[in-house]
Every structure is written in C-alpha cells, then in structure tokens.
Amino acid sequence: MSTPGDQFSLSAWRKAQAAMLYHYASLDYLKGLHQMVSELMDGEIDPLIDLARAQGRDAVLKDARWGDRNTVQNWANSAWPFLSDFRQSLTRDIALRAMEQYEVTSANECLRGLNEFSMNWATPDEERKIQAVLKEISNYARNIDDTMNDRSRSRWTDFNFAYNYPEFSAQFPRISKFRVRTDVKAESSKVPPRTGVYVSSDDPNAALQFAWTGGGGGKLRPASTFNEIGLDALQQVGRKDLWFDGAKMFAFVQSPKYASFFAHKMLGPGKPDPFLAPSLVARSAFVEIPSNWYFVEIINDEFEDIAVVSEDDSRTINTQERLRVEGGHACVRAGYWFTPAKPGSRRYFKDGEMMPAFGTDYGVTFWQWDEDQL
Incomplete structure (x- = not known):
C-alpha cells in the first residue's frame, strides 16, 4: 500500500537538509548539549574554583581600586550561576520535548553573562581551556537555536546548510530515508499540523524548515530561497560546487555581470581572497517569500548514503534552466x-x-x- 506523498521526491541535497534538521531538533542532540555543560561545570570549572581557593589566589587579587572584581569568589558568586541556570533550562527543555514543545536555548544569554566577569583569577592556560569549551558549546547550541527560532529571519539558508554539511556528513555518512507527505500541508506564518521537517511545495530551491505543534506551536517562516543572484550562481557554478568550490565562486563574483556589484564588498588587505567568495555571494543571494509546505516523514529503519548531489539534482537544475x-x-x-x-x-x-x-x-x-x- 503506497503512502500519500510518495510521488513528490526529494533531491539528494534536500535529503541532506532534512537529515540535518531532524538531527539538530532531536532529543539526543539536546541531551548532548546538557552533557557538555555538565562536563564543563563538574569536570573543569568546579575543580578549578576549588584549586584557586585552596591556593589562596584571592589574597593577592583584591585591591583598593577594583575590590574583589578579579577574584575567584566574585566569579563563583556572579558568573557561575549563569552556567547553573543554563543547565537547569536545558533540563526543562528536555522535559518539554515529551509534549512536543521546542525552544531556543539560553546559550546566548549565558555566554554574554559570563563575558561580563573577569577570569583574571585563572592562569592564561586555564582561561584558554575554559573559553575553548565555551566556544564549542556556543557552536553546538547555535544549531538548535537556528532550527527552533521561529520569530525572525531563518538562519537556515542554502549556504548555512552547506557550511554545516562537511562536519555532519563526516559524522553521519548514512541517513534515514524520507517520504514527502503531500497530504500533510502547511503554510508560512502558521503552525503546521505535525511536528517535523517541511519542504516547500512552491520552490525547488527553498531551504527546508523544522516546525512543531506543542506549546502553542512553532510557526513555519517564509521560505528562504534564491533571488536573481542566487539563481545565476546556481546555474553558473552548479549544484554540486555551489558554496563548496571557492575558485568557481570567485570566478562568479568576477564575471562581467557582477564584478562591479561585488567590487566594493571585496574589502581586505592585499588582493581579493577566493576563500571569501562563497560567504560574499551568500550575503546577497537570498530572499524570503511566503510558501506552502509538505511534511517530510522519516521512514523508520531505512537508510541510505548521504550525498551532496545526484542525477536527481542535475535534472532539477536543468528543469530550472528551461x-x-x-x-x-x-x-x-x-x-x-x-x-x-x-x-x-x-x-x-x-x-x-x-x-x-x-x-x-x-x-x-x-x-x-x-x-x-x-
């Protein structure tokens, strides 16, 4: 018996987008962030605070001008609670998933709060180690926040998916198979009927989105798709190399049609750097438009190799050109x-x-x- 929606096929690149969104929205991924924060607090920061206190560092850090600003006691009293609140909020977010409620994390607020307090009580090496872990936590949490943020412009553009793709594909060379349920429809600016990933039924280039039903629901945003610049880049560079091949992207920005448009944007010391071409084009390649959407359903216990491009993608590009x-x-x-x-x-x-x-x-x-x- 066929399932409604089997006739709407996903290109390999859209399958990759769906896999990334389902991964970043998963309970396991959220628990992974909770574990990172716990390991930082229990395995790094708390032992370091105990060490600093045992060594009596605060005795030489207090002064008449700054008081206890640079002391471990001040950091423990004022900065440490930001991490504790962050961990508690993640515990709450994990519990809410049982009711299909999804939230952005409080990573941004936590890290901004921590930056307000001096770590001069730690050695340079100790501080670098802590900052490195905080950066990893920030990058990890950003994938959740970009997936769950339904109140502003979508961060998941075609370019941002490509930016995340190498690391994701290295970790997951095989992904779930999907089917598109054309009988489960949704619209931009509205809560969808089911929690999960949605693909635009209007535009073959629109980035996929994740939306949910619990807690009032997470609305689908307008579709992030290519404008004229993006379409020209897709046609000239090709789906396989778009965003990934810096040399081809650089040739695109230097093409007669766009050389003057991008010239003033290629600022920097020395001659223009081809490495910057993909992000340079991405800043001007997208537009957001209302769209209709179909639900992308995971087929349980069926998997396939992940790939950026396939013959299906090539046919899509040729159709778009015609x-x-x-x-x-x-x-x-x-x-x-x-x-x-x-x-x-x-x-x-x-x-x-x-x-x-x-x-x-x-x-x-x-x-x-x-x-x-x-």
Whole structure:
C-alpha cells in the first residue's frame, strides 16, 4: 500500500537538509548539549574554583581600586550561576520535548553573562581551556537555536546548510530515508499540523524548515530561497560546487555581470581572497517569500548514503534552466509562475503573455515555473 506523498521526491541535497534538521531538533542532540555543560561545570570549572581557593589566589587579587572584581569568589558568586541556570533550562527543555514543545536555548544569554566577569583569577592556560569549551558549546547550541527560532529571519539558508554539511556528513555518512507527505500541508506564518521537517511545495530551491505543534506551536517562516543572484550562481557554478568550490565562486563574483556589484564588498588587505567568495555571494543571494509546505516523514529503519548531489539534482537544475524566464520576455508555458524579486508574486500567465520586470539593486527579474500548479 503506497503512502500519500510518495510521488513528490526529494533531491539528494534536500535529503541532506532534512537529515540535518531532524538531527539538530532531536532529543539526543539536546541531551548532548546538557552533557557538555555538565562536563564543563563538574569536570573543569568546579575543580578549578576549588584549586584557586585552596591556593589562596584571592589574597593577592583584591585591591583598593577594583575590590574583589578579579577574584575567584566574585566569579563563583556572579558568573557561575549563569552556567547553573543554563543547565537547569536545558533540563526543562528536555522535559518539554515529551509534549512536543521546542525552544531556543539560553546559550546566548549565558555566554554574554559570563563575558561580563573577569577570569583574571585563572592562569592564561586555564582561561584558554575554559573559553575553548565555551566556544564549542556556543557552536553546538547555535544549531538548535537556528532550527527552533521561529520569530525572525531563518538562519537556515542554502549556504548555512552547506557550511554545516562537511562536519555532519563526516559524522553521519548514512541517513534515514524520507517520504514527502503531500497530504500533510502547511503554510508560512502558521503552525503546521505535525511536528517535523517541511519542504516547500512552491520552490525547488527553498531551504527546508523544522516546525512543531506543542506549546502553542512553532510557526513555519517564509521560505528562504534564491533571488536573481542566487539563481545565476546556481546555474553558473552548479549544484554540486555551489558554496563548496571557492575558485568557481570567485570566478562568479568576477564575471562581467557582477564584478562591479561585488567590487566594493571585496574589502581586505592585499588582493581579493577566493576563500571569501562563497560567504560574499551568500550575503546577497537570498530572499524570503511566503510558501506552502509538505511534511517530510522519516521512514523508520531505512537508510541510505548521504550525498551532496545526484542525477536527481542535475535534472532539477536543468528543469530550472528551461523553466526560467527573464522579466520583459514572453511566457514560454501557460501556468503559475513566481519571482523571488517580489513577495507574493505568484500568478497565472498565458502562453506568450509578457512577463513583467521589477527594479532591483542586483540585476534583472527572473520568473520561475511553480511546480505546484494547483
């Protein structure tokens, strides 16, 4: 018996996005953050505080001008509670998962609070070790926060998925298989009917999102997709090398069409660095538009090798090239089209009808064929 939604296939790159989101939203990943914080407190900071006290460091750190500002006692009384509260909040977040409630972590507040207090009571090596672990915790927690933040622009763009991909694929060379449930539909700015990952039914380039139902729900944001610059980069660089090949990305920013646009952005000592080209393009390559969404369901106990690109991705790119019309030209196929250059632009065009162009700061308007013609 087939499951509704089997006819909507995911490209290899979208499968990778789904796997990353399900991983960062998982209870095990959240517990991993709790363990990192506990190990830092119980295995590093608390023993270091005990050592500093046993050595009597505070006796030489107090002074008339700063009082006890640089002492271990001040750090223990004022900074240590930030970590303790952080750990308690993670314990609460773990408990809420049983009710399908998801929250951003308090990592940002904790780390900002810790930075307000001096660690001059520790040796340089001791402080570097603590700061290194805090940085690891920050990077780890950011994946949760980017996945759960439904109140602002999505941090999960195509570029950010690519940035996380090498580490993720090295850790998980095999991922779950997925099916797209076209019978489970959702809309941007609304709470979805089920907790999990969603794929845009409107735009084949839109980044996937995670949303949930518990605690009032986490709404789906507008879709993060390519604007004209992003579409040109995809076509010229190719899906496989987009964001990953610095040389090809650098050639793109130096192409006649975009050389002047990116010239003032290539600031830095010496000649422009090709290594910076992917992030440079990413700052100007995306737009957010409302979208309709389908639920991406995990197929239990079925796995496949992870891959950035496959023949399915190549066919998607070729289709996009054929069904992409520059504004000011005639429609090549009757149906529904949209352009990332203007939110809410989706409309029906007759075959041969002139497709309008909108003024932008980065180039011409391109209309894309909408895969959902309903």
